[in-house]
Amino acid sequence: MTETMPIRLKVNGEAVSALVEPRQHLADFLRLHLQLTGTHVGCEHGVCGACTVRMNGDIVRGCLTLAVQADGAEIETIEGLSESGEIADIQAAFHRRNALQCGFCTPGMLVTTSELLACIDRVPTREEVRSYLSGNYCRCTGYQAIVDAIVEVAVARRSGSDT
Amino acid sequence: MKPGAFGYRRAESAEDAVRLFLEVGEGAQYLAGGQSLMATLNFRVSEAGTLIDLTRIESLKGIEQRGNAIHIGALTTHASVARSSLVRKRLPLIAEAYVHVAHPAIRNRGTIGGSIALGDPASEMPACMLALDAVIHANGPAGKRSIPIDDFYLGLYETALEEGELLTGIEIPLPAEGARHGFEEIARRHGDYAMAGLAVMTTGRRARMAYFAISDRALRSTAAEDAFVSGASPAECAEVATREMYVFGDLNASENMKRHLAGVLMRRVLLSLDGGASA
Ligand SMILES: Cc1cc2nc3c(=O)[nH]c(=O)nc-3n(C[C@H](O)[C@H](O)[C@H](O)COP(=O)(O)OP(=O)(O)OC[C@H]3O[C@@H](n4cnc5c(N)ncnc54)[C@H](O)[C@@H]3O)c2cc1C
Ligand code: FES
Numbered sequence: 001m002t003e004t005m006p007i008r009l010k011v012n013g014e015a016v017s018a019l020v021e022p023r024q025h026l027a028d029f030l031r032l033h034l035q036l037t038g039t040h041v042g043c044e045h046g047v048c049g050a051c052t053v054r055m056n057g058d059i060v061r062g063c064l065t066l067a068v069q070a071d072g073a074e075i076e077t078i079e080g081l082s083e084s085g086e087i088a089d090i091q092a093a094f095h096r097r098n099a100l101q102c103g104f105c106t107p108g109m110l111v112t113t114s115e116l117l118a119c120i121d122r123v124p125t126r127e128e129v130r131s132y133l134s135g136n137y138c139r140c141t142g143y144q145a146i147v148d149a150i151v152e153v154a155v156a157r158r159s160g161s162d163t
Numbered sequence: 164m165k166p167g168a169f170g171y172r173r174a175e176s177a178e179d180a181v182r183l184f185l186e187v188g189e190g191a192q193y194l195a196g197g198q199s200l201m202a203t204l205n206f207r208v209s210e211a212g213t214l215i216d217l218t219r220i221e222s223l224k225g226i227e228q229r230g231n232a233i234h235i236g237a238l239t240t241h242a243s244v245a246r247s248s249l250v251r252k253r254l255p256l257i258a259e260a261y262v263h264v265a266h267p268a269i270r271n272r273g274t275i276g277g278s279i280a281l282g283d284p285a286s287e288m289p290a291c292m293l294a295l296d297a298v299i300h301a302n303g304p305a306g307k308r309s310i311p312i313d314d315f316y317l318g319l320y321e322t323a324l325e326e327g328e329l330l331t332g333i334e335i336p337l338p339a340e341g342a343r344h345g346f347e348e349i350a351r352r353h354g355d356y357a358m359a360g361l362a363v364m365t366t367g368r369r370a371r372m373a374y375f376a377i378s379d380r381a382l383r384s385t386a387a388e389d390a391f392v393s394g395a396s397p398a399e400c401a402e403v404a405t406r407e408m409y410v411f412g413d414l415n416a417s418e419n420m421k422r423h424l425a426g427v428l429m430r431r432v433l434l435s436l437d438g439g440a441s442a
């Protein structure tokens with residue numbers, strides 16, 4: 001017999017309530033209960049970053065946060081960020097620059113990038129981009145194209161906001 | 164991998180957490196940011212009967228100056244400590260060290276108290292606490308107490324905290340006027356655990372020099388401190404540290420390599436102090 005607990009939270013703006021086992025992590029909850037499979041599960045020990053989501057505005061590891069801990073929280077996943085158009089420019093630049101191949105790391109990369117560009121008030125250096133993304137692994141691209149895409153968006157957002 | 168089943172309780176205050184710990188008894192474990200604990204539970208290298216979640220204890224979050232010390236609540240996240248203007252201004256050693264701690268998404272949830280309570284030998288904060296001569300505040304089944312940091316780390320993942328004792332906060336004396344700090348870390352990749360590192364605070368000729376990822380725990384080199392106080396050069400202090408330091412090899416580097424790096428770090432940090440603004 002496994003104990004379950006009720007939780008209520010907001011996921012991509014919609015109220016959700018569910019019964020979950022304490023041991024279920026947030027990434028599995030999103031994928032299995034809500035069929036939001038854009039959040040990927042790679043290593044399940046905090047190393048690869050594929051499970052990155054936003055919780056109350058900050059990016060977190062979906063695999064190192066329990067679903068029960070998200071009770072009362074606002075969660076945003078790659079699906080929500082895509083639909084709202086918030087990261088449309090980042091997605092377009094990733095596409096244009098070939099910053100993805102298999103795409104497994106991409107949701108985590110995009111969610112992390114959205115925070116990087118929100119918390120820095122100038123164009124980050126390539127070194128700063130690499131450092132911010134140091135917790136997100138990509139086994140395909142070699143990162144060069146990812147950094148290209150992010151710097152391109154940062155420059156475009158600056159010139160957009162300067163005019 | 165997925166963790167085994169466990170129970171879950173949420174604590175509202177430090178007292179409540181200790182009460183829950185006693186009530187649950189066998190298998191109770193505190194859960195702070197979960198950035199170390201969840202990883203080991205998922206990997207089934209550790210197991211828990213019931214997790215007592217500390218993350219909603221608002222009274223254990225925050226950073227403030229009280230008299231001549233800065234208090235940091237145990238549940239304050241790495242990200243909040245690193246961003247704090249008080250920390251950046253008055254405790255630049257901590258701000259500098261935080262650049263090397265994990266990755267943004269982990270810093271958003273991991274807590275300074277969790278890092279200090281866990282006492283991973285390769286962690287930055289335990290060594291910074293030693294360099295800054297911090298005092299650990301704890302609350303447990305036997306009541307509240309304060310533990311000087313020099314008495315806190317006892318061995319590999321072994322601290323002075325008793326069963327069920329909660330680390331509630333840390334108190335860091337404000338560094339004196341003219342105090343200087345130095346920090347160096349060698350890691351394979353940005354944000355990875357260190358292969359070797361050193362945190363140093365000096366005031367005039369007084370010094371506290373604490374290594375991490377060199378021994379089985381964060382550990383001061385009192386031999387190098389004494390050499391520094393008696394006027395030895397950075398190269399001489401490095402030689403003393405290399406010779407005298409208690410070294411413990413790990414997967415990242417052998418004992419010989421760590422011994423070598425202890426000297427390299429000491430020279431680098433002390434030279435950076437000499438190059439900096441003088442007191
Ligand atoms: C990929 C990755 C890279 C990382 N890199 C680094 C790094 O470079 N440097 C570094 O320092 N850390 C690193 N970490 C670890 C991270 O900093 C953790 O957040 C931290 O070590 C533990 O803090 P926590 O709040 O997450 O504690 P938890 O994981 O919740 O708890 C850890 C342990 O401490 C106990 N505990 C927690 N809080 C208390 C308390 N207040 N009182 C008593 N016991 C308590 C718990 O019971 C548990 O046994 C990394 C983690 C990951 C996943
Ligand atoms: S699945 Fe969470 S970090 Fe890899």
Ligand code: FES
Nearest residue numbers: 101103138139140
């Ligand atoms: S595109 Fe395949 S892992 Fe990044």
